Amino acid sequence: MNLPRIAVDAMGGDVGVRVMVEGAALARRRHDRFKFLLVGDEPQIRAALENHPNLKAASEVLHAPDTISGEDKPSQALRRAKTTSMGMAVDAVKRGEAGAAVSAGNTGALMAISKLALRTLPGIDRPALAALLPTLGDNDLIMLDLGANTECDARNLVQFAIMGAAYSRIVTGLESPRVKLLNIGTEDNKGTDDLKLAATELKAAADKLAMSFEGFTEADKICRGDVDVAVTDGFSGNIALKAVEGTARFVADLLRRSFASSLRSKIGFLISRPATELLKHHLDPNNHNGAVFLGLNGVVVKSHGSANAVGVANAVAVAARLLEEDLTQRIHADLARVGADGLLRSARNGSKKREGNPE
Amino acid sequence: MNLPRIAVDAMGGDVGVRVMVEGAALARRRHDRFKFLLVGDEPQIRAALENHPNLKAASEVLHAPDTISGEDKPSQALRRAKTTSMGMAVDAVKRGEAGAAVSAGNTGALMAISKLALRTLPGIDRPALAALLPTLGDNDLIMLDLGANTECDARNLVQFAIMGAAYSRIVTGLESPRVKLLNIGTEDNKGTDDLKLAATELKAAADKLAMSFEGFTEADKICRGDVDVAVTDGFSGNIALKAVEGTARFVADLLRRSFASSLRSKIGFLISRPATELLKHHLDPNNHNGAVFLGLNGVVVKSHGSANAVGVANAVAVAARLLEEDLTQRIHADLARVGADGLLRSARNGSKKREGNPE
Numbered sequence: 001m002n003l004p005r006i007a008v009d010a011m012g013g014d015v016g017v018r019v020m021v022e023g024a025a026l027a028r029r030r031h032d033r034f035k036f037l038l039v040g041d042e043p044q045i046r047a048a049l050e051n052h053p054n055l056k057a058a059s060e061v062l063h064a065p066d067t068i069s070g071e072d073k074p075s076q077a078l079r080r081a082k083t084t085s086m087g088m089a090v091d092a093v094k095r096g097e098a099g100a101a102v103s104a105g106n107t108g109a110l111m112a113i114s115k116l117a118l119r120t121l122p123g124i125d126r127p128a129l130a131a132l133l134p135t136l137g138d139n140d141l142i143m144l145d146l147g148a149n150t151e152c153d154a155r156n157l158v159q160f161a162i163m164g165a166a167y168s169r170i171v172t173g174l175e176s177p178r179v180k181l182l183n184i185g186t187e188d189n190k191g192t193d194d195l196k197l198a199a200t201e202l203k204a205a206a207d208k209l210a211m212s213f214e215g216f217t218e219a220d221k222i223c224r225g226d227v228d229v230a231v232t233d234g235f236s237g238n239i240a241l242k243a244v245e246g247t248a249r250f251v252a253d254l255l256r257r258s259f260a261s262s263l264r265s266k267i268g269f270l271i272s273r274p275a276t277e278l279l280k281h282h283l284d285p286n287n288h289n290g291a292v293f294l295g296l297n298g299v300v301v302k303s304h305g306s307a308n309a310v311g312v313a314n315a316v317a318v319a320a321r322l323l324e325e326d327l328t329q330r331i332h333a334d335l336a337r338v339g340a341d342g343l344l345r346s347a348r349n350g351s352k353k354r355e356g357n358p359e
Numbered sequence: 360m361n362l363p364r365i366a367v368d369a370m371g372g373d374v375g376v377r378v379m380v381e382g383a384a385l386a387r388r389r390h391d392r393f394k395f396l397l398v399g400d401e402p403q404i405r406a407a408l409e410n411h412p413n414l415k416a417a418s419e420v421l422h423a424p425d426t427i428s429g430e431d432k433p434s435q436a437l438r439r440a441k442t443t444s445m446g447m448a449v450d451a452v453k454r455g456e457a458g459a460a461v462s463a464g465n466t467g468a469l470m471a472i473s474k475l476a477l478r479t480l481p482g483i484d485r486p487a488l489a490a491l492l493p494t495l496g497d498n499d500l501i502m503l504d505l506g507a508n509t510e511c512d513a514r515n516l517v518q519f520a521i522m523g524a525a526y527s528r529i530v531t532g533l534e535s536p537r538v539k540l541l542n543i544g545t546e547d548n549k550g551t552d553d554l555k556l557a558a559t560e561l562k563a564a565a566d567k568l569a570m571s572f573e574g575f576t577e578a579d580k581i582c583r584g585d586v587d588v589a590v591t592d593g594f595s596g597n598i599a600l601k602a603v604e605g606t607a608r609f610v611a612d613l614l615r616r617s618f619a620s621s622l623r624s625k626i627g628f629l630i631s632r633p634a635t636e637l638l639k640h641h642l643d644p645n646n647h648n649g650a651v652f653l654g655l656n657g658v659v660v661k662s663h664g665s666a667n668a669v670g671v672a673n674a675v676a677v678a679a680r681l682l683e684e685d686l687t688q689r690i691h692a693d694l695a696r697v698g699a700d701g702l703l704r705s706a707r708n709g710s711k712k713r714e715g716n717p718e
Contacts, residue, residue: 184509184598220605221601236595239578240598240599243599246579248610249579253495258635262634269634271624271626272618272624275614275617
């Protein structure tokens with residue numbers, strides 16, 4: 001199988017070229033059949049490549065004179081798409097010179113550039129940002145949308161469910177992932193009209209969908225391992241994801257303080273370091289890095305701006321895996337099978353929809 | 360000062376009378392100037408009181424023939440308000456026979472019954488459910504709304520900010536608590552129109568408000584101790600609160616697994632038990648139990664259904680403290696000072712508002 005290349009925006013992220021190139025090099029070791037297109041300031045990229053001959057041998061460098069900053073509004077980013085590393089990396093996917101683009105830059109800008117350049121798949125109104133979260137179960141959880149769409153209607157939520165299930169089947173290998181809608185209660189009468197309508201639509205189409213739709217879930221239940229795909233609007237999803245991240249950090253800080261609270265505890269900490277290291281590994285966001293914009297004609301992966309080389313490598317590995325498993329084609333096929341439009345005949349037409357651009 | 364009584368719905372909660380009465384007895388030891396009205400099945404209450412002479416001496420028992428279940432819809436609960444322990448406890452506040460009501464029952468039912476019986480304060484469109492969260496700073500954080508109002512407009516959010524600040528001043532002793540709106544980013548262009556409008560209104564009124572309004576915060580920042588009041592709509596607030604609770608439990612479970620992963624870790628755990636106990640204490644929701652419905656003519660406190668006696672005692676202590684500090688009058692005064700209606704002249708009129716009834 002002749003695999004498409006992976007375009008890497010080498011300039012995005014808090015650290016920049018060094019970490020992006022080192023991360024790509026780490027990913028190349030795991031997915032050594034892939035070739036790379038490194039987009040950004042050519043001299044900096046070439047300098048960084050000197051430390052990574054294995055990546056250098058598998059990479060082409062595409063010079064981009066400009067970069068998108070964290071402060072750039074999506075509208076500003078769109079105007080500079082043709083000259084920025086982010087814009088040129090996504091454009092390489094559009095032109096078929098790469099199958100996937102990976103960037104650690106401004107999420108709102110990446111969303112806007114990707115949507116304009118790649119367009120959404122037939123039957124998809126807007127792309128959704130999906131990430132993997134650790135659970136107490138055997139598989140990671142996929143949650144979407146995480147902020148690409150501030151407000152969503154029932155039609156969007158159903159489309160997110162279909163796309164999330166396709167992604168989950170690739171990640172978990174399950175034939176029929178368990179899908180739930182994030183809500184403030186599990187009873188049918190809970191939540192907004194759009195949530196209730198989406199639940200009705202998904203129940204009705206259950207037999208046609210390659211998923212097991214299990215109604216509503218609350219935010220304190222998603223990490224228990226009894227749901228594979230948690231579907232929500234971008235506002236609530238962003239709030240939930242950040243609450244999870246913040247609390248994990250909060251508890252880790254409390255733990256550090258507690259262990260430092262007495263000599264006895266310090267000794268206990270040293271002895272039990274393997275345990276606390278294991279916990280740290282579980283909670284380190286770098287080990288779950290790589291959010292995907294689902295629903296586009298092409299794979300676009302967002303790496304966290306503060307990710308280290310290991311985190312970047314995981315984001316690039318997500319792109320590699322989704323190319324190997326042909327995510328785009330699978331979502332395409334799922335949509336065709338369920339006939340997303342027929343499925344959603346009764347859904348409202350998204351008058352409420354508005355795009356957000358979270359960090 | 361002649362303190363009003365505290366009415367306790369003795370039947371609410373997963374365990375029921377025994378825990379509610381034991382919790383009230385624990386609270387009575389801390390706030391020994393208070394008298395209690397215990398509402399529910401009289402024989403059961405009298406039996407439970409035999410173990411708590413100190414509470415028995417300070418309590419009157421009001422027999423209620425019926426109870427609200429966790430499954431009852433708010434509409435059903437309202438019809439049975441006159442005969443249920445929850446309804447009669449709130450009614451005692453309405454009739455001036457108690458200053459506060461505490462219930463561990465169905466949140467949606469308690470909200471509906473309280474709103475109908477006690478009405479909202481002048482200038483308040485709807486009550487908000489507010490809870491205390493632990494932070495890494497010196498003070499607990501107050502977050503509202505936590506699910507009383509599924510959708511909120513700018514006018515609601517501004518009212519929540521004013522009420523939350525009044526509550527925070529009582530809890531923290533700060534003259535001007537730091538108030539932020541929960542959003543998916545901190546830039547002015549982030550989030551919904553209602554959030555942007557609420558931020559504009561609060562900025563404009565800053566000088567009149569007994570708070571320091573500091574714009575937007577993201578959900579991963581609220582527990583760091585740099586915000587005293589986090590204001591959000593009931594849907595996002597409920598999602599955020601449950602994500603925090605669920606993640607804290609998730610990390611605690613991971614920790615337990617890690618410590619059990621090797622003999623060495625088990626030994627380390629035993630040695631460092633004081634540290635892990637300290638952590639457990641910090642994370643135990645019972646130590647932060649007692650959410651308050653702000654904006655009513657009277658104090659209504661919701662105890663978590665699964666709270667133990669210590670948790671119930673904390674919820675009752677919240678009611679006692681809010682009576683001692685006269686929360687209702689302070690919110691009243693704040694609203695008068697800022698002239699909530701003038702402040703909100705330009706805000707939309709809540710066309711989107713709908714009530715939710717989360718667990």
